Amino acid sequence: MAMKDLANNLSVLQLVDPVVVTADTNSTSVDTQFDNGAMLIVNVGESGDTLSGSVKFDYILEDSTDDSTFTAVTSATSVTYGSVDGSGIFATVDAAAEDDAAYVIGYVGPNRYVRVKIDATGSHSNGTPHSVSGVVSPIHKPAASSNDGSPTG
Secondary structure (H helix, E strand, C coil): CCCCCCCCCCEEEEEEEEEEECCCEECCCEECCCEEEEEEEEEECCCCCCCCCCCEEEEEEEEECCCCCCEECCCHHHEECCCCCCCCEEEEECCHHHCCEEEEEEECCCCCEEEEEEEEECCCCCCEEEEEEEEEEECCCCCCCCCCCCCCC
16 A cells, blocks of 8 residues: 655656657756756667667766756766766667666756766667656645745745
8 A cells, every 4th residue: 555645745757758769869957956856767669770789779867057068977976776887878778678668867966957868879760769757856845737846836
């Protein structure tokens, strides 16, 4: 039996509408100013191309202080529920067994804005369906149908 009310204590944001991706794609950013943290979820559908070490997708966590200049998150202390490498990659999909899945990373870093870069390597002529969502934990309970955890909702 569920004992916690997540629906009234978390906010979900659509950062990349479901779309077939054939090239590099940056998600919309999450503004974490009034949040305790953020979780980013990359939903990957069935690939239309044969994935391999040379035809693949890397998912890179990036952050920014100004929502304009983004850099890869490479510090282990800035992420939860996963890890990032020296390039900010938190997941790679390079085989059919890895598509049709969700890839999740938590962000607790020092910068206000965070996003996911879908880095397409190789020729993706048919593409692969993707969407990216963000889940935030507002400091203040969000107002109905609002994703803003500011004191005024």
